[in-house]
Structures are given as C-alpha cells and as structure tokens.
Amino acid sequence: MPRFRRLLRWTLIAFAGLALLAAVALGALYYVISSELPDISTLRDTEMQEPLYVHAADGKLMAVFGESRRYPVTIDQVPQRLRQAFLAIEDARFYEHGGVDYKGTGRAVWLMVTTGSLKVPGGSTITQQVARQFYLSPEVKIKRKLAEMLLAIRMEQELGKDEILALYLNKSFFGNRAYGVAAAAEFYYGKKLDELALDEMASLAGIPKFPSSGNPISNPERARIRRDYILDRMAELGYVSAAEAAAAKAVPMHASPHEPPLEAPAPYVAEMVRQEMIARYGPEAVTRGYRVTTTIDPVLQAAADQAVRDGLRLYDHRHGWHGVERTAEVAADADDATLAKALAGITVQADLLPAIVAATAADGSAEVVLADGRRVALAPGAARWANKNPAALLKRGDVVRVRHGEKEDEFLLDQIPRGQSALVSLDANTGALRALVGGYSFAGNKFNRATQARRQPGSSFKPFVYAAAFEKGFNPASIVLDAPVVFRDRRGNTWSPQNDGGGFRGPMRLREALVQSRNLVSVRMLDAIGVEFARNYITQFGFDQAELPPNLSMSLGTASLTPLSVARGYAVFANGGSRVDPWFIDEVRDRDGQVLSKENPAMACRTCATVGGRAVAGxxxxxxxxxxxxxxxxxxxxxxxxxxxxxxxxxxxxxxxxxxxxxxAPRAIDERTAYQLVSMMRDVVQRGTGTAAKVLGREDVGGKTGSTNDHRDAWFSGFGGPLATTVWVGRDDFRSLGYREYGGKAALPIWIDYMRVALEGQPIAANDPPPGMVKVYVDGSGRMSTEGGGLAEYVKVEDLERMQNSLDFFGPEQDDEAAFDIF
Known part of the structure; x- marks a missing residue:
C-alpha cells in the first residue's frame, strides 16, 4: 500500500508539473501572441477599398475604375433576412457567444484529433473570420488560430455585434472582383440589397466559402446545393417558414454578370481622368472611392461618338472591301458552340460584333455565328456598300464583323475602318472639354489620338499665320500675289511651294486667299513678316515654340500638333482673343461626399483688362x-x-x-484680329472649302479645312455658338487616306454631324467689330476708301493710314531667285 501511495503521489506531482509547464507555455504563448496583436480600435476607422467613379457634368456615370467592386453599406441597409441567411450558414450563435463559440471549437478540435488534419470545417465564428480578413493570413497553423481567437475576443469587447457583422458583410470576397454583399448583389443579380428575393439572398450567403469555384456563375449546380442547404437551415432556425424555403428552393439558378450600368460612356475621357487622378492623389486614387465630376456633356459626347463612327464608316466604304480579319481552322462538322469558341478574345469594337462564317448560300446570303453562339443570317444585300453579296466575299471559317441594321433582327456585313479619327470640342470661353473622342474604338486601341497623336494640320494652321500677319499691319483687304516663287537656302537647296491642284491667280485679297486656301499667298505673307516673329506670336495661342518649324513651311501647316492643341488655338478666335486652358475635371469628392477640389477656370472676357489676375474696366x-x-x-x-x-x-x-x-484668361491676340479672322473663316463656310457646313443654317459657323501631302491627314477646325471643335482623320501608320480625301471630304462631314447636335438650341454667336476698327470699302481693282463703293471690310484704325494700293504691301517685290535661309 505505501508503494501505491508513493506511485500516486509521484503521478500527481508529475501531472501538476506538466500542468504547470503547460500553463507556463500557454502563458508564454499568450504573451508572445498578444504582444503581436494589432490595435482593435483601428477597425472603427477602417477604409474599405472602393473604385473610382467618373461622372459626366449632369451626374451620369461614365466609368468605374478599380481592381475590386465594393459598395460599403451600413447594417441598417442590409435586409433582416439577408443577415439571417449569413448567420444560418456561418454562425447561428453569433449574437450569443463572446467572439469564440466553444462548442464549435470543441467539435473542430475533436475532428483534428480524429482525422489528423488541421483543415477541418467549423470552429470559426463570424468575428474570427473578420479578425482573419483584416489582420491575419489564411495559413493553417495553431499559432494563427490562437491569434484569431484572441483577436475575436478583443473585437467583441471593443465593437458591437452589428458593427462586426457589417464589417464581415462589407469585407468578404464574393468572386468576380466583387467585395462586399452590395457589390455581389449588383454583379450577380443587377439588384440593390432591398430588391433581392429570398433565393438570391441564400445564394449570396453561400458564396464566401467558395468564392471562385462555387459562385452561381462559375458553378451553378454547386451553388444551388449550398443555397438549398442554407434555406433548410433558415427554416430550421425559424428565420423563414418551411413553405417559404420550399418556394425559394424551387426557383432556378439565374445569376448572370451585371457590370455597373454606364449611362454616358466616354472611355477616352475616362482614361484621361484616371491618369490625372493618379497624378494628383497617387495610386490609391482608384481605391478610395473618389467621385469625379467632369465637364463632359453626355448628349454632345454621344453625338461625337456617333459622328466619328459614321464618318469613318463612310470613308472606309468609299474605298471598298479590304478582306476578312482572319480565317479560323474549323472542322466540317463543328457545331455553332464550337465555332463560337474561335471568337474568344476578339472584342466588340464600337457597334461591330465579331462573327465567324458558318455557311454561304447560292442566293448570295450567308450565315454567321456570334460570340454568344447565336446563328444569324446575312441577306444578299447585307454588303451592298461593297457592291457584292456576302457569299461572294466570305467562306466558312472566316472571321468578320457584323452590325445591327435598321430592321429588327437585320444584320449587315461590315469591317473595322482602316482610318482613325479624333474629335475635340471645347467651350471657347472657359476651355471646358464638352466632348472628346480619341479613336474609332477604345476597346480596339487605347491610344488617344486627340491628346497624344501629333499630326500636321495643313491649311487648318493658316489662320494662326494670318493672325501674325495682321499684327504686322496686314488686314483682310491687303493684296498679296498668288504666283510661283522659288526659295534657295545657303547650301543651294531649293523649295518651290505649290497650290493644291496647281494654278495661280495673281494678286488677290487675303480674305479670298484664305477662303480659297491659296498656299503661295501664305508663304509670301510669312516671308514678309518673318518666320521668327510669326513663331513667337503664334505661341500666344498656347502652342510650344519647339513645335513650330523655323522655316517658311510653317505657313503650310507642317507643325506636328495634337487635335486638342489645335482646338485650343481656335478657341482664341472664337472667344475674342483670350487664351483658355483646356480642363475636364470639374469637381472631386471623397467617399463621404466632401469636396476635395473644385475647378475655378480662367474665363475669356472681351471687355476686360486684368490687374493682378482680376477683371477691371478697360x-x-x-x-x-x-x-x-x-x-x-x-x-x-x-x-x-x-x-x-x-x-x-x-x-x-x-x-x-x-x-x-x-x-x-490672359489675352493672346488683339480682339480686333480675332474679329477679322472669325469673319474670314465664316466666309470659308459660306463660299470656300467648308461650304458643306452651310447645311447647318447658321451664320456663326466658321472654320478652316486642312490637308497634308499625299492626303495623310484631313482636318476641319472651326467654331459655332459657344464651341470650338476640331476633327482630324488619318491613319495610324501615316499612309495616305486615298485619292482626293481632303479635309472637306473626310473630316468636315464628322464635324457637321457633331455640330448639328451640339448647336441645337444654342443662340447665334455675334461677331460685331470691337472698338478701334474702321469700315473701309474695296472696289474690284483693289482700291480702298472710307467712303461707299465696293466690298465692306473692317480694319484697325492704326492700319488705315498705312494702307497702300500696291501688289506688295511692304515695298518692291523680291527677286524669286534670291537666296533665303529658310531651313
């Protein structure tokens, strides 16, 4: 018996020692883990990542940027039954435990002991899941599990149950870049939380366990099984009746992708906003829920998009069919679903859908399969613009483009235009961007030709040269010779500029020279005033002097300029001579609606002088x-x-x-010079190279066409109402647009289609001569007087005394063979 007592005593001592060692070890582990735990109070100030929202001037959504979709909600915005669906599957005793459910933990420990695996279901409460989501890694280790439990207990002491549940519902990942239950409801069902049906609520509650492999889009059958289990649990817990659960289980799975509805898409502008926001606020600009309001008018933007697409399609159709995009290898017995797979990765461009030819018929028709597997017919007349029927152009396996016709279920054969275009429209008085298109399709090519492409403006640059000449004493009635001229540099190289189409018209007034776009008049005029003077003067329109060629070719528009910079320059004419800076972000607000920035642009003022940047009486x-x-x-x-x-x-x-x-806005040029150029460019529309714009029926419309050598670039820049608008058409590879594709043919129709919408309801812009001008009359021989007789012209009063009836304004004509340093 004494031996048994000794054995029992030593056994108790050993157990006590082991217990003490375990207590010490647990205490040390607790100390180590607790010392590494973060401050729970920071959860109250947690900022959920939200995308960047871009809106048009009227508030319509233009774009959303961000790696994740998330729309944080308060617990009051989550319907009671939706909360109960999550509780039923994740933590039915959530409102009873203190952060750790010891019953669930005990079951999990038993499973670990019996299975020998650390990966066992159950055991983690919603509070523990929030702790893991915010502070811990997903690795399966006992130390991490203990840290999770300690954090959960602290969270329960620091936060209320509803606060914890709201964090869980906003933080959880639901697959397909959707974070938070509100984003999940929008993506999978296109609904707000209070619009969800019971079956949809249960489906959402089942996603966080398997967000990628078990969501109702990637695996609807697995999602259905989990949904039905959740509905049974909700009935078991008394959240819903058995009949309600049964009715919800009978609803077929119907989730489908729902992207945020874009009410005013303008992808080129939206990308400009994204880049500007990152420049202002850093990379986190796309994760902090900023709301940006732009200056874009959605009606004008839609008109610009449509005008560019229609204009490029019209241009492309003039040059005929240029073949299929590619030919896919398809088996003879391949069904429509197999054919559709050949279109994987081919994006929709503008309104052109990718399609693969399934069959052609003897009557000239063809059948094509779209990316979604639908088979549609192309009637014999579906390619009338190509002067052939589809069967003559296509064969099975060809990948082509189709678009909807005017009739219901009608599809037409088409092609992606080889040409590209840019359109920029500014409020001439403020510089606010009202519409911008950087190309035919942002999906096809994200290069923004409106702001990044530097192309030669051709004759559309001439008004800037004329303005410089008017500063030197020329005026619309001045006579300049339109005749051959040869320039030779010091190395003996010669340059003989020509008029488009050849021919010379002798002495002519500058107004007529601009209306008829006579090249030699521009060259002689620039030679008279001096290249360096003109370069310095033209920079006042906002151009960089380095962009302007230091030779006489500048008079023909050989500078490399962006459409945006040209539109800015034309705004100077339209607003009476002030230089305005283009801008497109009007207001930035944070996720709470607080204004972070509000634009206060410099505005043009015809009657203002400025002192210290403020307007004063002249x-x-x-x-x-x-x-x-x-x-x-x-x-x-x-x-x-x-x-x-x-x-x-x-x-x-x-x-x-x-x-x-x-x-x-600072004054760029004399208001009187602006008046003269506006008057002359209105004449370009009334009886010159821009006469097609007369169809708009407005006397305030003016502008200038532009074309470059071999028709590589076609331009029309002009104004009407409050807007200055530039359109460019060309090819990215700098190839020719084709025979006789002038600015008036390729670019002007786009400008007209846009301005027809943009000017609707706008008052006619006046162009009254400002103070400091005198009316003179020019007769048929070019003689001028201040008394009646001949064509009326307004000139600056200081120019009146210097006017002479001479073919050469500045003296005897230079010898054409004289050498000039022009290069």
Whole structure:
C-alpha cells in the first residue's frame, strides 16, 4: 500500500508539473501572441477599398475604375433576412457567444484529433473570420488560430455585434472582383440589397466559402446545393417558414454578370481622368472611392461618338472591301458552340460584333455565328456598300464583323475602318472639354489620338499665320500675289511651294486667299513678316515654340500638333482673343461626399483688362490720335468706332465682365484680329472649302479645312455658338487616306454631324467689330476708301493710314531667285 501511495503521489506531482509547464507555455504563448496583436480600435476607422467613379457634368456615370467592386453599406441597409441567411450558414450563435463559440471549437478540435488534419470545417465564428480578413493570413497553423481567437475576443469587447457583422458583410470576397454583399448583389443579380428575393439572398450567403469555384456563375449546380442547404437551415432556425424555403428552393439558378450600368460612356475621357487622378492623389486614387465630376456633356459626347463612327464608316466604304480579319481552322462538322469558341478574345469594337462564317448560300446570303453562339443570317444585300453579296466575299471559317441594321433582327456585313479619327470640342470661353473622342474604338486601341497623336494640320494652321500677319499691319483687304516663287537656302537647296491642284491667280485679297486656301499667298505673307516673329506670336495661342518649324513651311501647316492643341488655338478666335486652358475635371469628392477640389477656370472676357489676375474696366483706347474712351460699364451699349458708329451693324449690349473674384484668361491676340479672322473663316463656310457646313443654317459657323501631302491627314477646325471643335482623320501608320480625301471630304462631314447636335438650341454667336476698327470699302481693282463703293471690310484704325494700293504691301517685290535661309 505505501508503494501505491508513493506511485500516486509521484503521478500527481508529475501531472501538476506538466500542468504547470503547460500553463507556463500557454502563458508564454499568450504573451508572445498578444504582444503581436494589432490595435482593435483601428477597425472603427477602417477604409474599405472602393473604385473610382467618373461622372459626366449632369451626374451620369461614365466609368468605374478599380481592381475590386465594393459598395460599403451600413447594417441598417442590409435586409433582416439577408443577415439571417449569413448567420444560418456561418454562425447561428453569433449574437450569443463572446467572439469564440466553444462548442464549435470543441467539435473542430475533436475532428483534428480524429482525422489528423488541421483543415477541418467549423470552429470559426463570424468575428474570427473578420479578425482573419483584416489582420491575419489564411495559413493553417495553431499559432494563427490562437491569434484569431484572441483577436475575436478583443473585437467583441471593443465593437458591437452589428458593427462586426457589417464589417464581415462589407469585407468578404464574393468572386468576380466583387467585395462586399452590395457589390455581389449588383454583379450577380443587377439588384440593390432591398430588391433581392429570398433565393438570391441564400445564394449570396453561400458564396464566401467558395468564392471562385462555387459562385452561381462559375458553378451553378454547386451553388444551388449550398443555397438549398442554407434555406433548410433558415427554416430550421425559424428565420423563414418551411413553405417559404420550399418556394425559394424551387426557383432556378439565374445569376448572370451585371457590370455597373454606364449611362454616358466616354472611355477616352475616362482614361484621361484616371491618369490625372493618379497624378494628383497617387495610386490609391482608384481605391478610395473618389467621385469625379467632369465637364463632359453626355448628349454632345454621344453625338461625337456617333459622328466619328459614321464618318469613318463612310470613308472606309468609299474605298471598298479590304478582306476578312482572319480565317479560323474549323472542322466540317463543328457545331455553332464550337465555332463560337474561335471568337474568344476578339472584342466588340464600337457597334461591330465579331462573327465567324458558318455557311454561304447560292442566293448570295450567308450565315454567321456570334460570340454568344447565336446563328444569324446575312441577306444578299447585307454588303451592298461593297457592291457584292456576302457569299461572294466570305467562306466558312472566316472571321468578320457584323452590325445591327435598321430592321429588327437585320444584320449587315461590315469591317473595322482602316482610318482613325479624333474629335475635340471645347467651350471657347472657359476651355471646358464638352466632348472628346480619341479613336474609332477604345476597346480596339487605347491610344488617344486627340491628346497624344501629333499630326500636321495643313491649311487648318493658316489662320494662326494670318493672325501674325495682321499684327504686322496686314488686314483682310491687303493684296498679296498668288504666283510661283522659288526659295534657295545657303547650301543651294531649293523649295518651290505649290497650290493644291496647281494654278495661280495673281494678286488677290487675303480674305479670298484664305477662303480659297491659296498656299503661295501664305508663304509670301510669312516671308514678309518673318518666320521668327510669326513663331513667337503664334505661341500666344498656347502652342510650344519647339513645335513650330523655323522655316517658311510653317505657313503650310507642317507643325506636328495634337487635335486638342489645335482646338485650343481656335478657341482664341472664337472667344475674342483670350487664351483658355483646356480642363475636364470639374469637381472631386471623397467617399463621404466632401469636396476635395473644385475647378475655378480662367474665363475669356472681351471687355476686360486684368490687374493682378482680376477683371477691371478697360482703360481708354488712344490709337493714332483717335480716343475711343473707356470701355462701357456692364450692360451699357457700345457702338463700333469710327464709321461703324454711324452706318455699321446694329449694336448689342456688351456682356458684363466676370465677378471681381473671377479668374480672367490672359489675352493672346488683339480682339480686333480675332474679329477679322472669325469673319474670314465664316466666309470659308459660306463660299470656300467648308461650304458643306452651310447645311447647318447658321451664320456663326466658321472654320478652316486642312490637308497634308499625299492626303495623310484631313482636318476641319472651326467654331459655332459657344464651341470650338476640331476633327482630324488619318491613319495610324501615316499612309495616305486615298485619292482626293481632303479635309472637306473626310473630316468636315464628322464635324457637321457633331455640330448639328451640339448647336441645337444654342443662340447665334455675334461677331460685331470691337472698338478701334474702321469700315473701309474695296472696289474690284483693289482700291480702298472710307467712303461707299465696293466690298465692306473692317480694319484697325492704326492700319488705315498705312494702307497702300500696291501688289506688295511692304515695298518692291523680291527677286524669286534670291537666296533665303529658310531651313
């Protein structure tokens, strides 16, 4: 017996020692783990990642950027039954335990002992899952599990149950880049949380366990089994009745992808916004839920997109069918689903759908299969523009493009245009971007030709050269010779500029030279005023001097400029001479609606001088002894100076200058020069190279066509109403657009289609001569006088005394063979 007592005593001592060692080990483990645990209080200030939202000026959604979809919600925004669905499958005792469910933990420990695996179901409460999602890795280790339990207990002490559940519902991953239950409801069902049906709620609750392999899109059968189990659990727990659960289980699985509905898509502008936001706020700009409001008018943007697509399609159809995109190898017995697989990875471009030819018929028709597996017919007339029927152009396996016709279920054969285009439309008075298109299809090519492509503007650059000449004393009535001229540099190289189409018209007024786009007149005029003077002057329109060629070829538009910069330059003419900066982000708000930035653009003001950047009344104008007095007070009428005050056009009230704290755009050119060029470019539309724009029926529409050598670039830049708009058409590989593809043929139709929509309801923009101008009359021989007789023209008063009736304004004509340093 004593031996048994000794054995029992030593056994108890050993157990006590082991217990003490275990307690010490657990205490040390607790100390080590607890010292590494983060501060739970930071969860109250947790910022969920949200995408960047881009909106048009009227609030319509243009784009969403971000790796994850997430729309954080408060617990009050989550329907009771949706909460119960998650509780039923994840943690039915959530509102009873203190962070750790010891019954569930005990079951999990037993399973680990009996199976020998650490990966066992159950045991983790919703609180533990939140701890793991925010602070821990998903690795399966006992130390991590203990840390998770300790964090869960601390979280329960720091946060309320509803706060923890809200964190879980907003943080959980639901597959397909959807984070949080609100984003999941939108993606899988296209609904808000309060619109979900019971079966949909149960389906969502089953996703977080298997977000990629078990969501209702990737594996609907597995998702259905889990949904039905959740519904049974909800009935078992009394959340729903057995009849409600049965009815929900009878609903077929019907989830499908739902992207956020874009109400005003403008992908090129949206990408500009994304890049600008990252430049301002860093890479986190696309994860902090910023809301950006742009200056884009969605109606004008839609019109611009349509005009570019229609214009490029019209251009492309003029040059005929250029073949299928490629031919896929398909078996003779391949069904439609197999054929559709050949279209994988081919994106929709604009309204052109990828399709693969399934069969052709003797009547000239063809059948094609779309990417979704549908088979559609192409009637014999579906390729009328190509002067052939589809069967003559296609064979089985060809990959082509089709688009919807005007009739229901009608499809037409088409092709992606080889040409590209850019359109930029600015508010001429503020520089606000109203519409921008950077190419035929952003999906096909993300290169933004409106802001990144540098192309030669051709004759559309001439108004800037004319403005420089008018600063030197030329005017619309000045006579310049349109005749052959040869320039030779110091190395003996010669340059003989030509008019488009050849021919020469002798002495002609500058107004007529611009209307008819005479190249030699521009060259002679630039030679007269000097290249360096012109380069310095033209930079006032916003161009970089390095962009402007330091030789006479500049007069023909050989500078490499972006469509955006050209539109900015034309805005100077349209607004009366002020240089405005293009801008497109009006307002930025954070996720809570607080304004982070609000644009305050500098505005053009025809009647303003500026002191310290503020608008003030204009000072008295004294020019060559003529005192025109101070500019009128806001709203007060002002008649044009000189003769215009007596028999000029009817005067109108001068617009009031901006408020005293408004930013005023700097003056780029004399307002009188702007008036003269606007008047001349209106004539370009009325009777020159832009006459097609007369169809708009507006007297305030003006502009200038532009074409380059071998028809590589076609332009039309102009204005109407409050807008300055530029259109460019060309090919990315700099190949020719084709025979006689001038600016008036390739670019102007796009400009017209856009401006027809943009100018609807807009008042006619006035172009009254400003103070400091005198009306003169030019007869048929070119003689000018201030008395009646001949064509009326407004000139600057200081130019009046210098006017001479001479073929050469600045003296004897230079010898054509003289050498000039022009290169």
């Amino acid at each position: 000072a008295p104008q004294v020019v060559d002894g003529f005192n025109f007095g101070a500019l009128p007070a806001p709203g007060q009428a002002q008649a044009p100076a000189g003769e215009a005050a007596q028999d000029g056009p009817a005067t109108a009230a001068v617009p009031a200058p901006p408020a005293a704290d408004a930013k005023v």
